[in-house]
Amino acid sequence: EIIYKRALHVITENDRVLKALEASRDKKHNIFGKLMVASHCSLRDNFEVSTFELDCLVEIAIKVNGVYGSRMTGGGFGGCTVSLVKKDSVPLLLDTLKEEYKAKTNGKECTCFVTSACQGTHVVWTNGNVQ
Numbered sequence: 001e002i003i004y005k006r007a008l009h010v011i012t013e014n015d016r017v018l019k020a021l022e023a024s025r026d027k028k029h030n031i032f033g034k035l036m037v038a039s040h041c042s043l044r045d046n047f048e049v050s051t052f053e054l055d056c057l058v059e060i061a062i063k064v065n066g067v068y069g070s071r072m073t074g075g076g077f078g079g080c081t082v083s084l085v086k087k088d089s090v091p092l093l094l095d096t097l098k099e100e101y102k103a104k105t106n107g108k109e110c111t112c113f114v115t116s117a118c119q120g121t122h123v124v125w126t127n128g129n130v131q
Helices: 002-025 029-045 052-062 087-104
Strands: 067-073 080-085
Touching (some): 029 067, 080 087
Antiparallel strands (some): 067 080
């Protein structure tokens, strides 16, 4: 049962990554967001590395208008979540997370960071040479 659930997560996560790559290329944010949530659910249910607090953050985030998706990130058993959000919905998300998380966790506070996606690591060529 446990080995099956772990393998199920890995196999379905591989499929989600391929679908997410396609959705990202096609700028299909709704599909990408649904894949993020599906990934979180699998990490929670099959890989069993989520926590009550992470689940709360994801549940709160995905109810906010303008949030495409959310999931835990990092090694599990605590840490943080990442959410894909329309730019103009960020203030609402931050306010909602801080307020509702505190209410659901007996006064615990969450720290939020806002960032933007970028190309990431890549090779830069200048005049035919790697820089």
